[in-house]
Amino acid sequence: MTSINQPIIKKIPYGKDCLKKINEKNNQAVETYILNFPTVYIVSQNTTKAGTTAAKYEVYVGETNDINQRTDQHLNTDVKPNNSWDKFLKNSNSNLYIIGHDHFNKSLTMDVENRLMLYLSSVPNVIKVDNRRENEQNHYFPEKEASLIFSKIWAKLQQDNSTLFPVESVIRDSAIFKASPFHKLTDEQFQAQGKIINCIHKAMQNETENQLILIEGAAGTGKTVLLSTIFYAVSQIKKNNSHNQTESVSTSLLVNQNEQLKVYNDIAQKLGIEKKKGEAVMKPATFIHNFEKKGEAK
Incomplete structure (x- = not known):
């Protein structure tokens, strides 16, 4: 069986200088798979109110062939007074996670995007999940790798924020997960x-x-x-x-x-x-x- 490499995840604060931070020089793999390959991304904001103990998050999940172009769109075109993108931009606790992998193609990124919607909508601390469309994929290459690649992605995200990205077993046991509209259909x-x-x-x-x-x-x-x-x-x-x-x-x-x-x-x-x-x-x-x-x- 072909070995599956670890995903590359770049986390940066979401704000006006996002594009500059996306293009900051890192190692060659980051530059290649973040800037030149299809990617999946998550924009999150912590909306926890003062005086409360339980963290609350709103997230947007997307995929793109050009993370620079898509980020520019979110920053400069999608922002309307008091809409989600305006709130993301104004919240100092907003972050952008860009996910790359050497096996990513369009179908696989759309599948990973859909699985992220499935998981994040099942997280108790997430109160809103937004996305432009549903991306249910039927059969594609390399769909047999999708589950392992996704588990590696989720595990790496979980290391960064275990509240927003809890362990998979917790999510899979939840009633919302079992009834979610984002399961892959037979x-x-x-x-x-x-x-x-x-x-x-x-x-x-x-x-x-x-x-x-x-x-x-x-x-x-x-x-x-x-x-x-x-x-x-x-x-x-x-x-x-x-x-x-x-x-x-x-x-x-x-x-x-x-x-x-x-x-x-x-x-x-x-x-x-x-x-x-x-x-x-x-x-x-x-x-x-x-x-x-x-x-x-x-």
Whole structure:
């Protein structure tokens, strides 16, 4: 088996002089794999309020073929008054982690980005995870190396900040991790997701109402992960689409069990699907009551 090298991780304070620090001369490997290869990056800010003991973080996860260009975009184009990038820039506790590896290609960096979303959204101390898109990858080369490379990346990040990057076993045991929309889907789940999303898009385009899609399967066949993935994907339609037909789109996830309700509400809040608990995730009775109040129940 081919040996897998350690990742290269460059951590710098996130601020106006980021670009200068990114290009500071280091060893040859850092310059090569950070500046000339595809990279994955994390921007984090510690938002812990004075007088509280538990650290709280907001993070952005991305991947790019040109870290200089992407950082310049975040610093000078993406900043709007009081948006996330403005807050990152103004927070003196913000950091930029740039991750490089000699085996990185576009597919692998997108896979690592997705896994970072999966892990970071499951960290108790992370209250918000942001990203431009979902990057679910099907098959690619060298996908067989992805898990080992990711574990090496996470272990190295954990050495730097064990609160933001706790040990993998803690994350994998969490309820949020098990229900996360960022798990890699099986071929069957991937195909089902594509069919369902296509049906939703067609219904929106044709303004078709009262559509029912039924997913059947025995316990343990992956329905929870598929549901979570579809919920996240549908919630992003309006965010990522400026067409008029998306203006009235709202997404709700209905669950009966209190434990599931809490887990999905936590996920929805961390991923920006809802600003406050219960906006998008609720029990069926609450959903019916809300729409009856609006006069929209049929």
